Amino acid sequence: MKKCLFALSGLMVLGSLVACGGSGENVEGTPADTEEVVGDFDATMARETYEAACIxxxxxxLEGGAGPQLTDGAYSYxxxxxxxxxxxxxxxxxxxxxxxxxxxxKWIEAQ
Incomplete structure (x- = not known):
């Protein structure tokens, strides 16, 4: 039972950290960069490339049209x-x- 409570409280702390971390400001109080880096790819850069070359x-x-759908893990990296x-x-x-x-x-594979 203690392990379950510890795990649950750890998730609550993690949830609080995630919920509080999205202020859009860095430590100095100035706006953070608008670039969105998720995992090991830059989603902002990927979206810009996609819009220029693939959309x-x-x-x-990524729902498809003249070309195939690119969501739901249809293709590997x-x-x-x-x-x-x-x-x-x-x-x-x-x-x-x-x-x-x-x-x-990387971005398409993650969609």
Missing amino acids: ACHGGN EEIIHAIEHGKGAMPPQNVDQEEAENLA
Whole structure:
């Protein structure tokens, strides 16, 4: 029972930290950067790359259109990188640098 209470109180503390951590300000009180880094990819940069190179065929919410849907883990990181670099089917290779391609692939895989 003590282990359960400890685990529960730990989750409550974690929840409090998460809930309180979203002020948008850094320690000095100035606004934090607007760049959103989630896990090991930069979601803001990925979204910008997606909007520039992918949105016309894959839709605003990765739902598909002329190109396939990119959500629900349909493609692995490796498959996404390969498609970006070499094209796939009617999709031509995309003109994005390696860092952007890797970041985009991680972001799409996470959707």
